[in-house]
Amino acid sequence: MFSYRLAAALAAPLLLAACAGSPAKTTKADKAAAATAAVDETEIGTLYTRLGEAVKRYEGSADLAAAGERERAAREGNAALDDLRAAALRCQQLPGCEEERFLSAFDGLLRRDAPVTAGGEAEQIRGDDVPEAAGEGSPLVADLPETARSITLLKGRPLADMIAVNEPVKAALEEWLTQYRPNLIQSYVNYQYMRQLMWPEYQKAGLPEALLFGFIAKESGGKVHAVSRSGASGPLQFMYATGLRFGLSTENGFDQRFDPALSARANAAYLNEQLRIFNNDLELVLAAYNGGEGRVGRLAGGGRGRFWDSSVYAALAPETREYVPMVLAAAWLFMHPERYNLTFPKIDTKLGSVVLPRSMSLAELSICFGQEGGSHDGWFRALRNLNPAYDHQAALAPGTRLQVPAVLEAAFPRTCAQGQWQALAAELHAANVPLVASAPSPAARSRAAAGRRSYTVRKGDTLAAIARRHSCTEVREIASLNRLRGPSYAIKPGQTLQIPACPRGS
Template sequence: MYRLRFVPALAASLLLAACAGTPAKSDKAAKAPTAVDEAEIGTLYARLGEAVQRYEGSADLAASGERERAAREGNAALDDLRAAALRCKQLPGCEEERFLSAFDGLLRRDAPATAAAGGEKDAAPGEDGVPEAAGEGSPVVADLPETARAITLLKGRPLAEMIAVNEPVKAALEEWLTQYRPNLIQAYVNYQYMRQLMWPEYEKAGLPEALLFGFIAKESGGKVHAVSRSGASGPLQFMYATGLRFGLSTENGFDQRFDPALSARANAAYLNEQLRIFNNDLELVLAAYNGGEGRVGRLAGGGRARFYDSSVYTALAPETREYVPMVLAAAWLFMHPERYNLNFPRIETKLGSVVLPRSMSLSELSICFGQEGGSREGWFRTLRNLNPAYDHQASLPPGTRLDVPAVLEAAFPRTCAQGQWQALAAELHRASMPLVSTPSPALAARNRAAAGRSSYTVRKGDTLAAIARKHRCAEVREIASLNRLRAPGYAIKPGQTLQIPGCSR
């Protein structure tokens, strides 16, 4: 049977929400005795049982294919359970432990490994052998991603509490939702195909998925082979030395900074290290990631000062001041797209593989797959991201196994193994531009000068300087050299014909 996987962070958040803003049990006990409303308490207990049954029933609906109804039922059940828990907190004599037990039962039933290990064990493998993120199989989570992702914990606190939606973050939200909206959407699409490679590394490190997406959106847009002007490389833009610190080396000529899973693991290790150093101050950690932990550590005194303190903020580079709120804003939008009129596309991201029957390149595969499966932009970026160790133009030998989206695995025999599109892709890949010999820089300069050369007949009263000014591009020494005039006088006479160089610069 298709089981609901109850999200541990969701359960924890609901429990915290049930306790928030209301007096503690000890407070109630300290007050004067109050009449117990047995009837209302009994009603709450009944609501508890009904909500649990309703939530469990949503699994049956999902198994029968009624995903939308399953989403509504499951979400409504959780809302009712939470409301009943809040009311129980306010009533003398109501046993809150019953609600805690209900949450705990759902948590242990649907995520036993996570509950038992406190999140330290690896996620259980899915049907395709890839570890499945908590909540990924739930129809409620699938249809309401904000339910699973908004309530993600960072060092025991909901991430949403650690992101201050202040003026800089609001300005960054506007940037993402206006001129950078296409970049944000494309980063989301790219990330979805790499998610099962990258997210498990974050999950094992106890870090929230929204933060991983914030990094990807700002750093590379989900382009695995991105390289910055400073040499930072990969989907999470590691500098070479920093990558080495966290296990990203070069193996058989492949720079591991381009590997999605390995770079996510290194990024998670870096963040946990810096969170310890900066007392779990997320803004300072992000500043350190961009501007260097040494510099930020000196400015912030190891975490004693905050990112927006004038002694820190004004001393940072403009790039770092802009970087921190942009990452946080992207993470916030990942958690709360519905609040900002933002719709991330729903994508079937299950992965498969193909084995090449003949020598082919990733470029050829991109051509013959075309826009299979409804992809508006084709599959070039996704194929490169999933197979980062291969040059997209290199012809790979027969028998090479490549990772591809499952929709392409099914289409491969029809589109790329043989037929007209495979033949077209091979023909285009064999084509090449004509080779042109490149002259030396000195010869090229002489050729340019000769191509633009003109002549001038000296008039009475002319000087070489005046002639140079008249022709604008020419300089006195260039004219003298071209006409073999001797310094320092550069003697000329009326009627003499001079060669004037063209605008070669």
């Protein structure tokens, strides 16, 4: 399997770089200092002994798991990995210590046919298939989050080598680490619950996960139903025409741009297409995603210019000049949080499902689940992201199966299937707010005076596209007139909409 072979080849060197928390490059001065430093043969020998013992202990944990002693296997395996990590870090600091021995050890463990997971179970690695538990990597890599973040290539090169941490990117790092830190953390949390749906699409396309996170953090914050003023929609903010070009259409009234897995697949296909066009220049590809490939292609001369060239950079829209460094900075922080005093929360992202015993909405489920499992922000966003085809206010039929975090699957019978919290959620959801007509704006009064006209929805239409076609009106105005619920504003072919007529002179 690609990810396992990649992990085996890159895990250890990148692990050591990540653990050190500093750039991997070594200066001549560093080498000279290392050469003159005293070699502590006794400590180095002790580290080699620890290495051998840790490997044997980890291998023994696999035998324990096979014998059914899973809890003991988990303890032994995790303890072995802890000692192996600590010894590897110390070796990296000692002149004369052969880091290659630790690289070989990590490589051997990553290549095992049945490594022990953190939960003590053995897994079988099968050929070059994408793992069935979508998004799960090697158990060893999963236990080494720094390594997992660092094992990332883009067209044969480490992604870190392709990101120039220059002044604009440093400024973007400051933005993420100050006023937008809450947004970054929330983006990470939202992404973790969708990771099993999105990451495999990037993995199959040979693209790094850090880049996917960079897009999500900047584009939508991991909110599946995000819709921009221009009509870009979904977690990766596709315009309708671009989405259609990469397989995102409207099926049974559902705009597939809101589907996490399908949008990740389309985004990966777009990136690979543009990487070929722009000679693997990542910054130009990001600029094209935001500012349009035609404009960027003209400015860059078919990929001969570079994004940071003054002739290209200065000619781009301010939004694009800001967008590219922000995506790169978010990707960089995903790979190297420890270098910036940043800690991403640890989240149990296992998924489960529940079957509704009665008619309920996602909003009701969000209320009755409360802060189950220690979720400070509740479960509304995760439930919406995992079930994008459903309006959160819509009553779902009994028997509807919903995807939920595994912690909620276990809690469902006592919190939402029945009891006081289910009753409370139903009561709150049934509340009716009196409709009070607000004073219309001058523009709205002008359009009302001009009357209304009907429009029949065609296949592929979205409310944003319809609003653009009738240039004097806005999405929310059409939605309000036709009682469409945001943010998805679901419509279907054949549906008749009332459109405010444009007054004369508009």
